[in-house]
Amino acid sequence: MEIDYKNIKVIGFDADDTLWVNETYFREAENEFCKLLSNFETFNKIDHELAIKHMQHLSLYGYGVKGFMLSMVEVALELSNNTVSSKTINQILDIGKEMLNKPVELLDDVELVLKELSKKYKLIVATKGDLLDQERKLEKSGLLDYFHHIEVLSDKKEANYSKLLNHLDIKPSEFLMIGNSLKSDILPLVNIKANAIHIPFHTTWIHEQVKASETNGKVYKTINTLKELTELLN
Template sequence: MKHIKTIAFDADDTLWHNEPYFDEAQERFCKLFQDFASSQEILGSILNHQVKNLPLYGFGIKAFTLSMIETALQLTQHNISGKGIEQIITIGKDLLQKPVELLPNVEKVLEELQGKYKLVVATKGDLKDQHRKLHESGIGAYFHHIEVLSDKAELDYEKMLGRLECKASDFLMIGNSLKSDVLPIINIGGYAIHIPYRTTWEYEKIDFEIKHENFKAIDNIGEVIALL
């Protein structure tokens, strides 16, 4: 990786905590509708709606909230009250106001890399929410470019690299999702580092091991410097 020129970081659960907030939101939702189904059934229904809605809503908290509302309509056979809808919207609004807590060693690593590489944020989610989190994180000044992608497929990365005027062979992606941050990048000839987070959204999980010369797995972001 000695020839890398541009390094992109995923944001949620790579730079700061995120998935636990969604887990908490889903627990609140399950309690609201515990008389209609088990938690496992409710969580499965939310996930199904999220995946089905991805082509329309994309990723992020607003899409998640709409999928919760659709799940509630299904569970109650469209008999949910206005107050019930309001409670779901409140869960979504609370998610949009969660504090931004950086993961250990993030700022130390960014400080070490700044000036040596072009640093980029490449994330999915709501545009406004991701910009809010980056602003509140206090690390925005380290980055040359911010990309909030509608998805992280190979074509999305290729378009981003075009905007960055960067060849895939000079590009490194760092993130917590094997599905979104690793596979598409190595498939187009780039490099990827996986840093697992303690919990992963079901949609982002894969059921096979990745073995590739352009791929490395580490335990925490502090190990990035040694690889470079």
Template sequence: MSLHNIKVIAFDADDTLWVNETFFRRAEEEFCDLLEAYLPRKEAHKLLFEVEMQNLPLYGYGIKPFTLSLIEAAIKITDGNLHTDLLEALINIGKQMLQEPVKLIDGIDRTLEELSKKYKLVMATKGDLLDQERKLIKSGLEKYFHHIEIVSDKTEKQYRKLVKHLDIKEEEFLMVGNSLKSDILPVLNIGAHAFHIPFHTTWVHEMVDEEVKHPNFRSFVKATELLEIL
């Protein structure tokens, strides 16, 4: 894999630049705590995930769509008898998630600082526009990015559109992220480069079983390892 032609490096945001999935897993546990009198935890988890998947095409990704799914799942679990106290507690889970401090992934600040001296850097992520902009500003990382791309989902079509917007060729584009499904596979499929830095917690929807074998693919343990080869 030749890296000499790379001109633009795009970074995923959630769980690549800063911690995110941990808050969702904690919120799910709080949801199960609140509904435990109505349904066993395992079944509550399963129903919530089903509701999220049904709502994904309508609401997209992010904390606010997740909160709506919490409420809808609770309505189903309580057979439409959702008490206002419980409703308020679910809304507060979402509000708390939106107010969480931004915790950077270890080494990402230094990595971006060094790479920004040699490459054009882009933040390419999906989710809620307002929430992702808030986290980016709070993170202090905004100064390193030439362009910010926040999309409803990460697909081959979206990546091709981004490459075209950046006025580069596919082989001049590198994507760095924690999700094989969103950050790696669609990028490799368009002929670009993709580096995987796994996060310790991954949403079930983002998991893939296949082993990635591609000349344009590499996997790392931490972000600072990028500096050894770029």
């Protein structure tokens, strides 16, 4: 079964790693963090503990850089048996602040594709994460004018999307979601009978990875570049 493009009225775009680089900055930050703590543990162990802590904290802190910063501080205290220096804690805070102040690096052809599609479709952004972070990135991106509506969701589960479609007053068959995460941008949409196109990014956060059994039998399309969208949707 193919997507019936002529039904589509609204196209939703994920933001991080779909419109602009994000995961790469987290990887870089993790590397810096591991280097800072290299006196206490192996790189691998530090990286692993941080990943676990970050995920454990998601329900408390939610997605975004601030929760990640708090997790880094806590892992540093734990792995050093409370002997980490104040200097190192300061450096950890600086890693986070640097992430928040990064410029927005658009992925290839984003502007061209949005310009083209906005002539024919209503475009929205549907992103999860920290409200202020995401608004700031959109502002910096220069892409705001292409979007009719920005929706920052606290999570991207089926219920969040159903609420969004309700709010947009459209049927699932009239909505197409574009994103890099199978777990957050694709499967929940397929499950509520909306449409989804997957554009993989070169790194995927472990929290966003799904087992093959979860995608088995699900109908969605995978493309390699954003630019292919203009051909599919014209």
